[in-house]
Amino acid sequence: MASISAVLSPTNLIHSSTKPAEILLKSVSFHRRRTHTLLRLSPGRPSRLFAALTAQDSSSVAERKLYVGNIPRNVDNEELTRIVEQHGAVEKAEVMYDKYSGRSRRFAFVTMKTVDDANAAIEKLNETDVGGRTIKVNITEKPVVNMVDMSLLEAEESQFIDSPHKVYVGNISSTVSTETLKNFFSEKDKVLSAKVSRVPGTSKASGYGFVTFSSEEEVEAAISSFNNVLLEGQPIRVNKA
Structure with missing residues (x-):
């Protein structure tokens, strides 16, 4: 030959x-x-082969990355790793925390070593009890957001006026928009600005938001007037941010 x-x-x-x-x-x-x-x-441009390999690698990570929801607030990265690794090898575990309050947002992401490990963890842990809470475990889904949604959300974020006189609003319904939140608080006092936080890179509401005022007196009045009051069917939590 x-x-x-x-x-x-x-x-x-x-x-x-x-x-x-x-x-x-x-x-x-x-x-x-x-x-x-x-x-x-072309030295300045990646080859098609490199791009294809990168796409395959990203796909592999997505198939191994788990969403773990409704976890107790006292579960940190180490505790979550101990829970999950009983059913498969864990590469990384990361509990999500609110950057303002420092409290756990009750959900996390866990990347497993292999797809088989991920599937085993889902089978053994989904809908099981952890610290008195029924947790949700599944493969993370890639967010599907159109360009119009993203541009509107970016504009909304840029228009938010921050202030040292601010309240944190928790347990917000997923149907509540930034405009709804602002109008709701405006019923009692003049609101400087408001925003509903979103899951990064998506239009999905994170379940909390912020409202800013011009004075500390207005903050105290907002907490007194709106804490545990129903907003679109859910009792919201209002405290100083």
């Missing part, structure tokens, strides 16, 4: 400041025919 070899030499490499480098691969013999293959390499 005829052999195939590739010859690379300095003369095969053509460098230019305006053109991508070119490598000439010369097959010496292939069924008595000579062929030449010219590969064009």
